[in-house]
Amino acid sequence: MPSTPRPLRRLGFLTIGLFDAADPGRGHESTLQIIELGERLGFDSAWVRHRHLQYGISSPVAVLAAASQRTRRIELGTAVTPLGWENPLRLAEDLATVDVLSGGRLNPGVSVGPPQHFEQVRDALYPDTADAEDFGHERVRRLVDLVRGEPATGFHGEEGFEVFSSVVQPHSPGLGRRLWYGAGSLGSARWAGEHGMNLLTSSVVKAEDSVGGPLDFAGTQLSHIREFRARHPDGDAARVSQGLVVIPTDSASPGQRARYAEYAARRLPRTASPQGPARLLFAPDLVGTSAELAERLHAHAAFREVDEVAFALPFTFEHEDYVQILTDMATKLGPALGWRPAG
Incomplete structure (x- = not known):
């Protein structure tokens, strides 16, 4: 562990x-306004989750395309797109298109594994090929290769009045270095490093990857970060972004503080021991003043190893709550961690 935390x-x-099924436009507009606010406050990046058959963003590429036209500087990412729902070739085309529209600001984050509730959705998603689909790392490798300009076909050239390319078009040369892998296990962190991706590490890790001593979230996450960098061509300079749930309360009203504390308290029991068949370890949500949060983060073994974060906003809060939280992050917490807003 570094003797002192890295400046953020x-x-x-x-x-x-999130959105209301009866008025989805309002929720999507709220998300776009939050991203615009993030840019005004000087945030370096805004990321959206990916939710299928739920009341959250199901098409982050489309949302980020809209955000790219309402912002000029802030980087835009997905954390994460589960590739089990995607065709890598088609996704590569969509990502490259949005990257071009944004002026090179897209940061796609992806993960692997079968689609959630696969047995219930397989007939709608893969009616003819469900048993043949590969939901492992090979799916990521295909996407990475296609985004980086590897040929998708041996055919190219002119055919009549049309011209065909063997590689994904448009091709955005810098996008290949802005691909992120959402890893919660030591094996996935190792794979991401070996394939030159960036690493997204969130508030969930697999307990079975803890080596020696009691199970500990921060220590386990730290082992993933170090294994990733040990395998990455860039070594210690390889990019890692941490995504804990962090809720500063400096300018919050008494009612907001009470709701935030209640939200964190309801979720705290799941952090006491590994959860479910996958034995997942969850990090506690961090709630408090920016001074208190900075002290807790500086004591966090994995946070001390990174200089990039994408703090997660709680799922169920209101628009005005997100405005307060983001404002305090940018004006109080970020500076307390050594960060300066982008111009």
């Missing part, structure tokens, strides 16, 4: 983009 170089935030 890049500050981002993550939102799920």
